[in-house]
Each structure stands twice: as C-alpha cells, then as structure tokens.
Amino acid sequence: MKVLKYFSACAWSLTSCVMLHAQEQQNTIVLAQQGSFAVGGRVLQAEGTFDLSDAMNPQGQTFHGDHAYVFYQMPKQAHRLPLVFLHGAGQSKKTWESTPDGREGFQNIFLKRGFGVYLLDQPRRGAAGKSMVGTTITPIADEQFWFTQFRIGNYPDFFPNVQFPKDKDALIQFFRQMTPNTGSFDGVVVTDALSELFTKVGDGILVTHSQGGGPGWSTAMRNEHVKAIVAYEPYSGFVFPEGEAPAPIASTGLFGALKGGEVPKADFLKLTKIPIVIYYGDNIASTSSAVWNMDHWRSGLEMAKLWAATINKYGGDATVVHLPEVGIKGNTHFPFSDLNNKEVADHLWEWLNRKGLVQDVAVGDMADLEKQQVIKLSKQKWQWMADKNTALLDHLFDAASVFVHMGGSWGKEQELQVIKSGGIWYKKADVHEVSVHIMDQTAVVLNRIDLLAVVGGNEVTNPFIVTEVYVKKGTEWKLGSLSFTKVSVPVRSNP
Amino acid sequence: MKVLKYFSACAWSLTSCVMLHAQEQQNTIVLAQQGSFAVGGRVLQAEGTFDLSDAMNPQGQTFHGDHAYVFYQMPKQAHRLPLVFLHGAGQSKKTWESTPDGREGFQNIFLKRGFGVYLLDQPRRGAAGKSMVGTTITPIADEQFWFTQFRIGNYPDFFPNVQFPKDKDALIQFFRQMTPNTGSFDGVVVTDALSELFTKVGDGILVTHSQGGGPGWSTAMRNEHVKAIVAYEPYSGFVFPEGEAPAPIASTGLFGALKGGEVPKADFLKLTKIPIVIYYGDNIASTSSAVWNMDHWRSGLEMAKLWAATINKYGGDATVVHLPEVGIKGNTHFPFSDLNNKEVADHLWEWLNRKGLVQDVAVGDMADLEKQQVIKLSKQKWQWMADKNTALLDHLFDAASVFVHMGGSWGKEQELQVIKSGGIWYKKADVHEVSVHIMDQTAVVLNRIDLLAVVGGNEVTNPFIVTEVYVKKGTEWKLGSLSFTKVSVPVRSNP
CATH class of the missing domain: 3.10.450.50 (Nuclear Transport Factor 2; Chain: A,)
Known part of the structure; x- marks a missing residue:
C-alpha cells in the first residue's frame, strides 16, 4: 500500500519522489531564517491630546488591534510556495505544532519536506490578543462537549478506530491547547489580516482548519497571491454565486442546519482559478443520524460536496477527500495531528505534487x-x-x-x-x-x-x-x- | 573595544571563545527538534454528570486552565543548560522573537550560539489563554503611556540616544506585540507553571523580563533545577529575608513607591546558591527626578542594588549591571530587542561563560x-x-x-x-x-x-x-x- 502510493507520487515527478525519501530521513530542521510579526489590523485614536503629566488618561492615545500574529520559518532549501496555516475555532497556531502526545505536527512535517511555513494566530486570539471590540472571558466547563464535537468519540467513549491517543495526558494537552477569543470572532477581520499577510509575503498555499475555512475562501477571492487552498474539515463559511446557494442542510448537530452564503458571481469565479482540496476525517454519518456530532459533520461534508460541484461546474478544480474512502481511517476533526498524521501529510504531499505546487527554487x-x-x-x-x-x-x-x-x-x-x-x-x-x-x-x-x-x-x-x-x-x-x-x-x- | 571584549571572553575559556566566533558566522539554524506543549495549570470540575444529550450544559464537565504554553527549540549541538525565557507585563513569548524592526531577537541569537530555548506564554496570556478566573477585556488607548513607561522616550520625543528604531512601522509592531491578560496577573500561578516546567525539562538558566522577575525569584526558591537567573529590568517582586526588607523607595513614577516583599530566610538563602545577573538600560534617573518614567526605573534599579547586596551579604552571587556604566548606551526597557541587542547578548554571553554556564554536551x-x-x-x-x-x-x-x-x-x-x-x-x-x-x-x-x-x-x-x-x-x-x-x-x- 505504502509502496504503491510512493510509486504514484514518483510517477508525477521523479525529482519530488527522490526528494521525499531524502527528506523523510532528516532528523534535523535546517532553517535559513525564522521570526514573527504582526500583520493587518486597525487603530483606535482617542480624541484629545496626549498629556505626559496625565499619561494614564486615554486622551490622544492610540490602540492598535485586530492584527494577526505570524510566526514563520524558512528551510534552507525551500520550495517556491510556502504554506500559510490558519487555525480553527478556539485554537491558535499551536494547532499545527506538536501533537497532544508530543509527536511532530504539520509545522515540522512540512518544514522537513522543504516548505516555508507561516503560522497565524488570527486577530483576537493567542498572541494577537489586542481586539478592537471588548469581551468578557469566563471559565466554563465545556471540554467533554469539545471531545464529542471534535469526534474523538462520544464522551466518555472513544470511537473504536479513532486515531487519537488514549492516554490521559494527551487529552489534557488537547484541552489545554484551546485558548479563548479576546474579542468576538469576525470572519471579515480575519480575512483582512490574512489578505494583508499574502500581500506582504507573496504567493503561497493556504491551509485552513474548520472555522478558518470561511476566511480562507474570502481571502482567496480577494488576493491573487493565494495559489491553492487546502481546507481541513471546513463547516461554516461556504459561499455560492448569488442565487445558487443550496437549501440549508438539516442536522441534529448542536449548531442546527447548515446554510451556505452567497457572493457576487464574479467573486465566486475567482475560486475556480486555483486548485482546492478539502479533507474530512472518519466517523461522520453517511445519512441523517441522531448521533449529533456525526450528523453535524455529515452536514459539513454534504455542503462541501455541493460546493465543490459548483466550483467544478464553473471550470474550477475542487476535490473533496473523505479520508476513510481512500483508506485513511479513524481521523478526528484534527487529521493533521492525529496518530496517523504522517499518512495524512503524505496524501496532501501527493496532491500538492499532482497540482504542480511543489516547485524547487533554482539554486x-x-x-x-x-x-x-x-x-x-x-x-x-x-x-x-x-x-x-x-x-x-x-x-x-x-x-x-x-x-x-x-x-x-x-x-x-x-x-x-x-x-x-x-x-x-x-x-x-x-x-x-x-x-x-x-x-x-x-x-x-x-x-x-x-x-x-x-x-x-x-x-x-x-x-x-x-x-x-x-x-x-x-x-x-x-x-x-x-x-x-x-x-x-x-x-x-x-x- | 570589541576586540578587547572578545579577548576577555577568550581568557575565561578558549573553547568558548573559538565557538563564539564560529557560531556568529552561522546564517542558518540547525535544529535537532522543536515543539510546544502546555505545562502546569489547574482543573475546574463542574458538579453533576456529563450528559451527552445536553452537551452544552457544564454539568460534569471539566475546564483546564492556568497552564503556561511553551515553545521550545533545540539546536543540533546544544550546551548542557538551555535558556528558559519568561516575558513581562502585557507581553508574550513574542518578546524574545523578531524585534519590532524585524531583526533577530534573543531566541535566534542564542539558538545560533548553541543554546536550547524554551519560550513561555505565562498562564492567562497568549496561547495559554484559558484562565481559572474570568476577566473583562476592553480596548483602551494607552500606547503613548507605554512608549514613555518603557523608556523609548517621553512621548512624542524619543530619548536622544535611544536604541529604538525611529521608523513608524517598528513602533506599530512594538504596540501590536502587546497582548492582554485573559485573567488577572497572579505571580503564584505563574510560579506554579514555571516551576512545573523546570521539573519537566530539568536544569536550565531562567531569563526573565520586567514583571517576570518576581515569579523568577519565586521559582528559583522552589525548584533547584533553576541553575542561574538573568533578569532584565525587574521592578516588582524583589523579596528579602523576613525583617530585612528596606524602606519603600519613593518615586514620582506612576506606580508610586516601590516596596520589597519578605520571605522566610531559609527560602531567601536558596537564592544565594545560584549566580544571578540583573540588567538595566539607559535613561534612568540617577537621583530623584520629576520625570516620572526615569524616576520609576530609578526606584527599580535602587531596589535591585539593595537586593543584590543582601544576596551577597549572605554569600550569594548577584550582580547588577547598569548597562550605560559598562559603555552600552541608550537601552530601553527591552534591551534584548533594542538596536544594539547583539551587544547586549555579548555581555550576557560573557557573564554566562564567566559563571561556567556554557558547557558543551559531550559528543x-x-x-x-x-x-x-x-x-x-x-x-x-x-x-x-x-x-x-x-x-x-x-x-x-x-x-x-x-x-x-x-x-x-x-x-x-x-x-x-x-x-x-x-x-x-x-x-x-x-x-x-x-x-x-x-x-x-x-x-x-x-x-x-x-x-x-x-x-x-x-x-x-x-x-x-x-x-x-x-x-x-x-x-x-x-x-x-x-x-x-x-x-x-x-x-x-x-x-
């Protein structure tokens, strides 16, 4: 199975095939550079004049917020297009770092395969905490809900085939990697900052997770530097040409029916110009089900298929990969950090190759x-x-x-x-x-x-x-x- | 000047001297590993039993919070003792990453000099946002205050010799690198998580900034794995043996008089067992002054000197380095990211060498x-x-x-x-x-x-x-x- 897969990768590109094997043997990461910065955002200018002798008074002072925080790493020999990673709800760039049980996440896996990586904390999250809108944060016991919502299982049961580590410490790490909004989620604010990032760094491949999916589509419609999109388990934020959104998809999921949005057709058509792949994991209902988490994601998967069909109807190139259908079983809502995340990465690597997105820099x-x-x-x-x-x-x-x-x-x-x-x-x-x-x-x-x-x-x-x-x-x-x-x-x- | 300095470094250790020069030429970072995890923290267990059919109800659910988030990087050939970095008030691990004008911060500088680095977001900050106490976050225009408080100058004037970049973009990056508390600052909570980190990773050198100073002293009193402390511009949190705290130091600074705390003498004496260096930058008043920012830090520097004298009186090894007195001029409250941060790093490197803290791993x-x-x-x-x-x-x-x-x-x-x-x-x-x-x-x-x-x-x-x-x-x-x-x-x- 594994061998066959590599053969198919080799068929696309012998160079890439050889490189894959060489790089998988690496046990070090060689960086030409790494660093971090804020990008995008807005400014609040308080009225009046700043008074040095009354410096705690806001008058005349500024407040910069709603930017994204970006940590980047460039391997010494990098492919031309870097990967830009946007997390989902309740998460930060930690999503792509070490897995809950301490294995390597997509950050390291794709660095070792020669990609530059940009990891975002979206506006109002993590190190990008300065928000232009206020909020109240309250500790609320909700982790058993997330365990279930994210399809580790139906708490306290793990799904029998689930690719999530069973030890208690890993689950605690998983719970602790969530981090709250410091201002309400606003897809437009996220899109603004993400588009600014692409303007700053140029062409790249956008990788989104879950709630990041919507801002991902929006950013690609706005900024031509987005050369491809890889979306893991998007749910909200699918947009169709005006008048073409499907009927809402009913679900027993706790967020109810899933609706598609609409945008001007000219904007939608921009999404037909780039290759797009959308991944979903396992333990998603195949038809309406009373098991709410499995049914929630059924509505997401169905919407994704309708959406991809619309993209392709207009000449685009969108693929929905339901992982169990290609033999990759047991994945949760976080396939990129599951126990089989290298296999998940292999599948993405092959797709990137097939789409000609793995291009070596001329050295x-x-x-x-x-x-x-x-x-x-x-x-x-x-x-x-x-x-x-x-x-x-x-x-x-x-x-x-x-x-x-x-x-x-x-x-x-x-x-x-x-x-x-x-x-x-x-x-x-x-x-x-x-x-x-x-x-x-x-x-x-x-x-x-x-x-x-x-x-x-x-x-x-x-x-x-x-x-x-x-x-x-x-x-x-x-x-x-x-x-x-x-x-x-x-x-x-x-x- | 530069040459003389290296000569003195060489005098301590020829090996280190040679290595310094070799590593400064590096334009790549070679990592054996990197990753992230949560450490420490507490758990809220809501009463009742989790009900899968009422999963948004907190009953029987948990909430994990008050952990620190840690990002670590290990160079391929590392010194035995890593550096553990704790940021100050309003900051995150970003403090140690790229500088506001995009140069390399202490993360990269010390990685390239062969140190493993652990960068924390303390509990209730950044990616460690889950707090056991609630809070309200409001955007308040206060950046001209911080400009002044952090001694870039007296807003809108830069200090004439200041080592902060004068371009507008750098200042905006500086403002955007602040990020709010997601729960009130609690030195004990920070100490708990930091001590857990040292228990997890073993011996290391703790580097603190500003408000991180207090939890730094507390952690070293609690955990013997703290083998040295480097504190940049600590202000609050100095602790003396019971009955030996000096009189509060009056100041025109906006936080008023500075008081020392007291701890049992047996605890204090633990701080006499490790080498400690405390750095302060420039534009600090030498005597009482009406210029509130310069006077605020005067009280901090004076307290640090009293504190170091007490440590040394009991046989300890604490040094206060007022940077302008050793010819390093113009530093703000953030010497490690100022324009001359490599010079600041050189001084620390020399101190680490002199204290025998740069030890190569046997390979x-x-x-x-x-x-x-x-x-x-x-x-x-x-x-x-x-x-x-x-x-x-x-x-x-x-x-x-x-x-x-x-x-x-x-x-x-x-x-x-x-x-x-x-x-x-x-x-x-x-x-x-x-x-x-x-x-x-x-x-x-x-x-x-x-x-x-x-x-x-x-x-x-x-x-x-x-x-x-x-x-x-x-x-x-x-x-x-x-x-x-x-x-x-x-x-x-x-x-």
Whole structure:
C-alpha cells in the first residue's frame, strides 16, 4: 500500500519522489531564517491630546488591534510556495505544532519536506490578543462537549478506530491547547489580516482548519497571491454565486442546519482559478443520524460536496477527500495531528505534487558561486604553499585535516611543519585542469598539475592529480584533505 | 573595544571563545527538534454528570486552565543548560522573537550560539489563554503611556540616544506585540507553571523580563533545577529575608513607591546558591527626578542594588549591571530587542561563560559511533569492489563523486562501468591501517593498503594510501571521492 502510493507520487515527478525519501530521513530542521510579526489590523485614536503629566488618561492615545500574529520559518532549501496555516475555532497556531502526545505536527512535517511555513494566530486570539471590540472571558466547563464535537468519540467513549491517543495526558494537552477569543470572532477581520499577510509575503498555499475555512475562501477571492487552498474539515463559511446557494442542510448537530452564503458571481469565479482540496476525517454519518456530532459533520461534508460541484461546474478544480474512502481511517476533526498524521501529510504531499505546487527554487546561481569560491581558494593555496605562508595555510587547514603524499600521510601540524622547514617546498604548481564537485557542505576539487617541488634539497617535477577536499564550516571553506595521485603520463604532454 | 571584549571572553575559556566566533558566522539554524506543549495549570470540575444529550450544559464537565504554553527549540549541538525565557507585563513569548524592526531577537541569537530555548506564554496570556478566573477585556488607548513607561522616550520625543528604531512601522509592531491578560496577573500561578516546567525539562538558566522577575525569584526558591537567573529590568517582586526588607523607595513614577516583599530566610538563602545577573538600560534617573518614567526605573534599579547586596551579604552571587556604566548606551526597557541587542547578548554571553554556564554536551560517543559506521562502510566497499557488486556501489557512490587513479580521473558512471566491465578489478585490498577524520558532515578515510588488482587482464600489486571522502546526506554516508596515492615503499614491508 505504502509502496504503491510512493510509486504514484514518483510517477508525477521523479525529482519530488527522490526528494521525499531524502527528506523523510532528516532528523534535523535546517532553517535559513525564522521570526514573527504582526500583520493587518486597525487603530483606535482617542480624541484629545496626549498629556505626559496625565499619561494614564486615554486622551490622544492610540490602540492598535485586530492584527494577526505570524510566526514563520524558512528551510534552507525551500520550495517556491510556502504554506500559510490558519487555525480553527478556539485554537491558535499551536494547532499545527506538536501533537497532544508530543509527536511532530504539520509545522515540522512540512518544514522537513522543504516548505516555508507561516503560522497565524488570527486577530483576537493567542498572541494577537489586542481586539478592537471588548469581551468578557469566563471559565466554563465545556471540554467533554469539545471531545464529542471534535469526534474523538462520544464522551466518555472513544470511537473504536479513532486515531487519537488514549492516554490521559494527551487529552489534557488537547484541552489545554484551546485558548479563548479576546474579542468576538469576525470572519471579515480575519480575512483582512490574512489578505494583508499574502500581500506582504507573496504567493503561497493556504491551509485552513474548520472555522478558518470561511476566511480562507474570502481571502482567496480577494488576493491573487493565494495559489491553492487546502481546507481541513471546513463547516461554516461556504459561499455560492448569488442565487445558487443550496437549501440549508438539516442536522441534529448542536449548531442546527447548515446554510451556505452567497457572493457576487464574479467573486465566486475567482475560486475556480486555483486548485482546492478539502479533507474530512472518519466517523461522520453517511445519512441523517441522531448521533449529533456525526450528523453535524455529515452536514459539513454534504455542503462541501455541493460546493465543490459548483466550483467544478464553473471550470474550477475542487476535490473533496473523505479520508476513510481512500483508506485513511479513524481521523478526528484534527487529521493533521492525529496518530496517523504522517499518512495524512503524505496524501496532501501527493496532491500538492499532482497540482504542480511543489516547485524547487533554482539554486544554480548559488552553486556556481560556491564553485568559484572553492576554485579561487584552491588556487590561492598553491600560491601560499609556494610562498611557505604557513599563517594563511594554518587558517585554511581544518584542525582534523590529513595530507597524503607518496612518502606517507600525516595531519595538519606535520604538514605545516614540513612546509615551514622546507622539507617539501611546493615551488610551482602548473595547473592544467580544475574541477569542483560539491556535495552539500563538502567540495572535492581535482587539480591536474605538474608540480615542481624541492624535496630534501632536490628539485623534482611530477605529474599529479591532486584531490583536495574542502568542508564548509559556517561561511568558510576549510581544507579537509589533500592527496597526491601520481599519474602515469605527464599532463603537459597529453594530446 | 570589541576586540578587547572578545579577548576577555577568550581568557575565561578558549573553547568558548573559538565557538563564539564560529557560531556568529552561522546564517542558518540547525535544529535537532522543536515543539510546544502546555505545562502546569489547574482543573475546574463542574458538579453533576456529563450528559451527552445536553452537551452544552457544564454539568460534569471539566475546564483546564492556568497552564503556561511553551515553545521550545533545540539546536543540533546544544550546551548542557538551555535558556528558559519568561516575558513581562502585557507581553508574550513574542518578546524574545523578531524585534519590532524585524531583526533577530534573543531566541535566534542564542539558538545560533548553541543554546536550547524554551519560550513561555505565562498562564492567562497568549496561547495559554484559558484562565481559572474570568476577566473583562476592553480596548483602551494607552500606547503613548507605554512608549514613555518603557523608556523609548517621553512621548512624542524619543530619548536622544535611544536604541529604538525611529521608523513608524517598528513602533506599530512594538504596540501590536502587546497582548492582554485573559485573567488577572497572579505571580503564584505563574510560579506554579514555571516551576512545573523546570521539573519537566530539568536544569536550565531562567531569563526573565520586567514583571517576570518576581515569579523568577519565586521559582528559583522552589525548584533547584533553576541553575542561574538573568533578569532584565525587574521592578516588582524583589523579596528579602523576613525583617530585612528596606524602606519603600519613593518615586514620582506612576506606580508610586516601590516596596520589597519578605520571605522566610531559609527560602531567601536558596537564592544565594545560584549566580544571578540583573540588567538595566539607559535613561534612568540617577537621583530623584520629576520625570516620572526615569524616576520609576530609578526606584527599580535602587531596589535591585539593595537586593543584590543582601544576596551577597549572605554569600550569594548577584550582580547588577547598569548597562550605560559598562559603555552600552541608550537601552530601553527591552534591551534584548533594542538596536544594539547583539551587544547586549555579548555581555550576557560573557557573564554566562564567566559563571561556567556554557558547557558543551559531550559528543564523544556520537563521534565514535559515526567513525565506526564509516570504517565499516569503507571496508564493505572493498568487498563490493572485489565482488563487482555495482548495485551496492551505485547506492554508495554520490551522484557527483569522482575517482582518481594513476591512469586519470573520472566520475561515478565511468567508475561503475570500469568495475562492471572488469577494466579494473579491485581483486583484493589488503588493508593495513585505517584512519577516519570527521569534519561536520564530511569524513575523510585513509586506507594504507596493498592492492591486488587486475588491470587490462594483468595482475598487479601496488602499495597505496587511498583517500576516501564520505559525505553525510540525511542519515546516510555517500562516497564523494576516492583517490589512489601510490607510496614509495610497500606497506607490508614496513618495519
């Protein structure tokens, strides 16, 4: 099964296939950069003039709020399009981080697969707590409701096949990862900030969860930098062309019937220009059911199918994937953090590949630049050897470097000593050909040379291929080894 | 100045000095792991029994709150003690991330210097929003007050020498990085969660800011895993042995006189067992002043000095560093994100070194293991060559690998072809000596061998030193180059 899946991924793109396997072996994350910022938002300007001697009085002061908070990480070698993650109701960017049982979430999984990631706290949530509207927050015991609503099971029972860890600690972590609104949820406010983010960072793939779905569609209708949407279990916020919304879908779910919204057709058509995939997990009723959580999500899934059909009717490309139907079973409302989240990620990875959304950044220029650096360094080295400049060679040679001569091999200190004392004087290297072979942080340089050396007082000339290995440490290349291979025929006499 | 400073760092520890320079050149962050979790907290259990058919009724349900949210990152090669960062009033872990003008904050700076980092949102803040007590949040225009209170200047004037960026966008980012309490600040609640964190992760260095100072002292009195404290501009929460608190320090600051607290002497004495450094920035009054912000922090600085003197009187090790007095000028209440934050970080780095808190993890075992892996691989390779097993060699040879023979040099495909066709048959390598030299992701292996080869149908035996270079890709070592150096004397006849 697993093998077959990879084969199909390989069929789309051999490069991606190879890369997938290479990256899955990574046990480190190499970041070119990471950071955070606020984006979007509004400003309240209180009337009057600020008075330094009455500084607790709001007069003339400002209040900035309704921005999103964004934490971003860029892998050293990233695909062109980053993933922008928007959480759902009651959640924060934590949704995409470690799972409740401490495994890697989509943040790490997709970083390791070469995607830049932007994780949002939407306006009025988490670190983006400054809200332009006030609110009251009250601790209300409601976690058994959420356990059920989010389809871990029907409390206290877990669904038999559920992909949620059964230990108590994981459930407590799950409960504690919720965090309240610091102002009422407002899809327009979220859309405003999210669209600002895309304007700031450019093209990207939007990944939404649940209540984030609605602002996701709105943002894509407003901002052309949204190049694809991946929506996990959207429920509210589906929008249809004016006059085309289906009848509300009745449900025994605790939020009642599910209604579609309407937008001008011209706006709707913008959603037909990008690939869209919508995922739903398991334990959703197939027909009307008295089990309210299973029926709630049945209405969501049905609405999603109607919506995708409308998108596709107008020439769009929307796919609804009901995970159990493709053999991925037991998922809750949080497939990306469930026990099988790597399998869920694999399915998304394949979709992204199939839609041509996994595009490597061209690194050709960088590689050329590095090659030139190494060639220059190798050339300088011959000069420093001729000059017996052991200070510069000392800096160049790695502490663990080794040197292989016809007379034997030794380490850095002895080589420097040999050069300094004149035991061997590399008087002139006549370089006929240089090639550089870069493998990650290692560069192998081959020099075909005729070397005029003074060894024990005698001048000798020999044809060599010299293998030099350079190791990149920080921003500097260090010489790791230098080996002389005497070749049968002098290079200069080659035809 | 800069040079002198590094010299003094080098005087404490040559290893650390070298490492500092190497790491400052890094333009990437290499993480062994990162993730997030909730820690500490309490539970509300509503009376009654949960009723699935009345699931919005709190009866029998739970509410978990008052935990901290923690985001952690571990560099691939980390010092033994991580840094645990606790923000101040109105802030979140954002405090330590990107600066308001988008430069690197202490999170990145100290990651790049090899520290694991734990960034907290304290209970009732940011992603740790679930509070056991209710609250009301109202947007109040107060940012010009904070500008002044945090000593960017006396609004609208910036302090002339202030290390805060003057552009409007940076100030807006600064305002937007504040985020409200979702329940009233409670130092005990913060201490509870912070102490739980140290119990969970073990020994570490606590770095606090401002209002985080008080919970910092409390946590260190409670939990022996706090091995040092770095406090930036603490104000409230200084505690003295019972009967030894100084008289309140009067101030024109908007929070009035500053009082010290008292704790049992036995608790206080626990703070004398760890090194403590307290930093204050610039533009703090030296004597009583009518300029309220400068006078507010004067009272804080004076209290800190009295407190440190008390710690030291009882045999402790507390240092108060008033940054302008050591030549670091213009800092606000946020020295770690000011324009000169790298200089501020350098000063802390030196202190950490001087106190022996920068300890490298022993990686000897890991290095040995890798050496054994490479030696085994090199040995297998001779066998695969003898067996003409080009399938395994194909897997071993890097795509860019090169091979240097007495007859010339060529790439992977030609080498495989030569082996397959029998053009050269490496019939038997008699290995006399192997050495491995690992430099980061590169391993140079030297084999002193007598090689029985069949070349063009003729058996020949030659003494070589063979230089093999292996490059680590993911978890696998690939052969990057193989060069034969024929040595003058057969190895087997060596004495």
